[in-house]
Amino acid sequence: MTLFRIALAPALFVLSLAAPAAAEKxxxxxxxxxxxxxxxxTADFVQTNDDGSRSKGVLTIKRPGRMRLEYETSxxxxxxxxxxxxxxxxxxxxxxxxxxxxxxxxxLILKNNVNLSQARMVVSHTEQNGDTIVRAQDPAHPEYGSIDLIFSDTPVLKAWVVHDDTGGSTTVQLTKMRLGGKVSDGQFNIHAEANRRGTPLD
Incomplete structure (x- = not known):
């Protein structure tokens, strides 16, 4: 399904901001x-799918383990x-x-303790135009796909690209990131949302 090639994410997304030539990852x-x-x-996002289609929305993450991608138009x-x-x-x-x-x-980024130094987790670790780009995968299950994480030199997470197990890729660009604040756990409840939409789970 295109919606959750993610979104969850064709070429690697690179922001065009200039950076010193000697920048280090x-x-x-x-x-x-x-x-x-x-x-x-909380952040605004733009998602770009394999077919070039784009969609906008609002992302909310509450670590560990909770995420909400709400699409603006659809x-x-x-x-x-x-x-x-x-x-x-x-x-x-x-x-x-x-x-x-x-x-x-x-x-890999929603779990309680992120450790990118874990053996065989990081496939590549590079610097490009002042950004640090890390490609990571589950060391025990590389067949699940991989994720490119793009960080500014601050660091701030600017984008990710998910490469799924079917060979597809989805890019999610983040802007206007806001940290902190209170978000109810109910905003992430799959069963409650299904009931609200009249499509209850079995």
Missing amino acids: LSLDQLSNYLNTLGTV KDLVLTSGGQVGVFDAGSNEPPQRFPLSKTPLN
């Missing part, structure tokens, strides 16, 4: 520490909580598609 420990300091995050929705991912298609009367978060590359 951030270390994996620096990036792990940054990700582990993120609690609640009213489609992706929720992550309780170790599950639920994909809601606003044009369907069917219950959401569900699958384990552990089988998606985004699990």
Whole structure:
């Protein structure tokens, strides 16, 4: 499903901001520490799919394990909580598609303790135009796909690209990131959302 090639994400996304030629990539420990300091995050996003189609929306992350991708125009929705991912298609009367978060590359940044230095997790670690780009995968299950994480030199997570197990890629660019604040756990509840839409889970 294009909605959750993610979104969860064709060429690698690179922001065009100029950077010093001598810029150095951030270390994996620096990036792990940054990700582990993120609690609640809200940001605007633009998603670009394999076919070139684009969609906008609002992303909310509440680590560990919770994420909400709310699409602006279509009213489609992706929720992550309780170790599950639920994909809601606003044009369907069917219950959401569900699958384990552990089988998606985004699990690597949503889990409680991110350790990019773990053996065989990082496939590549480069610097480009002042940004640090890390490609990571589940060391035990590389067949689940991989994720490119793009960080500014601050660091700030600017974008990700998910390469799924079918060979597809989806890019999510983040802007206007806001940190902190209170977000109810109910915003991520797959069962409650399914009931609200009249498509209860079995």
